[in-house]
Amino acid sequence: MKIPDYDAVVVGAGPAGSIAARFLAEKGVKTLVVDKKQEIGTPKRCAEGINLGGLEKIGIKPDPRWVTSEITGSTIHSPGGGKVVCKFSKGYVLERKIFEKHLAMDAIRAGARYMVKTRAIEAIKEGDKVTGIRAEFMGEEFTINSKLVIAADGVDSKIARSAGINTTNKMTDYHSGFQYEMAGLNLEGHDMLHLYFGNEIAPKGYVWIFPKGKDVANVGIGILASQSEEGNRARDYLDRFIESHPETFGNSSPIEINTGGIPVSSSVDTFVMDGFMIVGDAAHQVNPIHGGGMAIAMKAAKLCAEVGAQAIKEGNVSKERLYEYEKTWRETEGVKLQKLFKLRIFLEKLNDNDFEKFADILSEEDIIKLTNAEYKSLFKTFARKAPKILPLALKFLSG
């Protein structure tokens, strides 16, 4: 198969890849997206929650074709059964398979080309410079030459590794995820995301219920990979959780099973090399606290595409030129994710009793501040109400 040369080849048609492709194409860059799946968006590896801001930042209007429910906040359930209700700005639970297809359609309308069931095998290099990819479609192998390759290949992240950037996850910075999409639920508060914490419930992670309507929801769990072991895997914990809540799950049945890995390291060390950029899950651009990655991936993809398009126009796709993307990201989103990474490590040190206390003393505003990585005012609360936790909080959250 002979594929013409492209200005940019994007590997992966997830949220990161399709947003990058749309912004590249809008800037007149001749762009090809390849995805190994024969059906974009399927199977999903996601609980489908996103806030309105995450969509607005990249100019996407919520569309009833892929929005299943509107969310007004989250309820945090502590190990002992306590509840903290946090109302935040509007959010949605999506039908992600449809959402991803629409992102691809928008990119195609902007001028990008797509190939599905097409697997990138590796990045091709001339010296230190990436000059294209080797790929396969229906058993036939071929090369695609391009000025720029963007790796948006999700947690697999094999293309960056083939180019020489180590994006392998660590067991202590990676969540093992398992989920049922369930129908027939008896949900209390279906306009809220429900998060359940506790060492017996989800060690160094949490169980979530993300409603997709009155009686349908994504019911899932993420646990730190280092905590996963035979008999105590993500699936085992979730099955036990469901069994212990017959009031919610008694009449329900699964309509899907979803599994996956979630990078919670806050980012890989390098995003660019000559002729090459990494974006989204492949670069671990995920919120280390809740594991949400769609909004962050799409925002990073827009930035990646803007810098990439400009670099192509200037005829300079050197590592130094492309570094503008990495530098800008690290100075903005990166700062917040780094802080949230520290919060994650802090929370992992708390036992169930500490957590209970934590849930007890923190107000709704305090929790919203925490999730926005604003910690300063919280030290006062700790000093007054939980002096035992203060040293730990200062150690991990100050600076």
Added chain:
Amino acid sequence: MELDRDKCCYCGGCVGICPENALELRETALCIDGERCKNCGLCAKFCPVGALTKDENS
């Protein structure tokens, strides 16, 4: 490594943890490159459903 295809949910999560880059998810089929795999067992520990088992003989 041994893969139980009946259990595997083809998510590729194990691919992202393999330090040897020995795993690849081709659509729904997880492929193990026996020459690269060092049988470290990380993928087996990670797998949310326990579809991978370490080779005891090697």
